[in-house]
Amino acid sequence: MANPILPGISEAEQELLYKKLNEYNQGRTSYKEAGAYLVVLPRPESPRYSLWVYSPLPERQSIFYVQDLSTDIHESLRAASSLCYYSPRCILLVEYNAKRMQSKGDDIISFGKYHGHFLHEIFRIDPAYVSWIAYKFTPRIPKQERFVQIAQVYHSVHLDIQKRQAHQKYSTSHFLGKEGDKVKELTLKVLRVRLEDDPYKTTVKGTTPYFYVRQILTLEDPIGNLVTFRTNSRTASRESCQVPATEHAFEPGESVYIASARISCTFTSGNKQYTRLNYVKFK
Known part of the structure; x- marks a missing residue:
């Protein structure tokens, strides 16, 4: 299976990314x-990468939508690999195939409280109901057998996602790399902010400190991986552990x-597990 060309990144970045994916x-x-899990490239009507699952089980269409990811390939692969880490399935990067990926309507629920909804919609909000259909529902016609x-x-x-959640009891996050x-x-959310005075730069001029x-x-990414880094004030404050008014003070939840x-x-x-960053450049 040929690797597709990834938009928006250099050839060297692409080569490194495929190397890491092979590992x-x-x-x-x-x-x-x-x-396999498929990370599908963006297309004009859908600017985000998306996660799909391929299964050899159904006889006809065998690729099914799971969820949207990010517009960035690095963040998308990080999210997909974290979500599917404990699955035996591999992850493949592929281009969108309208013939094989468009719904034929045979994954729409035609009964019960979720009548008219797609299985992938209910899978996200009520996976137990989808599990009931999978192993408790008795099909009466051939179309329902495929359903x-x-x-x-x-x-x-x-089940693959549950394996990850079970392991999270012992390790609630993963490293972003080496x-x-x-x-x-x-894209990170601030969890905690700790302030301290830089002992090497703090000084007293005359009687004024x-x-x-x-x-x-301390921050987390959208899938719960923990990150930490520090920012240093460029201007001095007259108060200990107080960010100068001319600089941005980070807040939890930001x-x-x-x-x-x-x-x-x-x-x-x-x-x-924490990943510590340096040389941070903000958008």
Whole structure:
């Protein structure tokens, strides 16, 4: 299967990305046996990457939509690989195939409280109902037999996600990469902010102290991976541990958009894994 050309990144970045994806897929079951998760490239009517699942189970159309991802390939693959990490299925990057990916209507629920909804919609809000269709519902006509097969595919996706959630009891996050790796296009939410005075720059002129304050941030990405970095004030404050009025003071709950950064180190605290960044460039 040929690797598609990825929009918006250089040839060197693309080569490195495919190398990392091959490393991720090593040891996983062949897509011919277990199926695969597909990260589908954006298209004019859908600017985001999207996650699909291929299964050899149904006889006809065998690719089914799971969810949208990001407009950025790095963030999309990070989200997909984290979500599917404990699945035996590999992850493949593919272009959108209208013939094989458009719904034929055989994944629409035709009965019960979710009548008229797609299985992928109910899979996200009530996976137990999809599991009931997969193994408790009795089909009466051939079309319903295929409907049950599709529900079984979504049930298998639900089990893959449950494996991840079970492991999260012991490790609630994953590293964004290895020390020295460059990361791009991060969307993070501030969890905590700790202020401290920089002991090397803080000084006293005459009788007036000048404090250079550091903001040490703990953040998380959309899938719960924990990140930390610090920002240093460029101007001095007259008060200890107080960000100058001329500079931005981060607040818990605030969204932070990072264009690029480098991983300075990774570490584990308790049952949580953290990625520490430096050389942070904001959007």
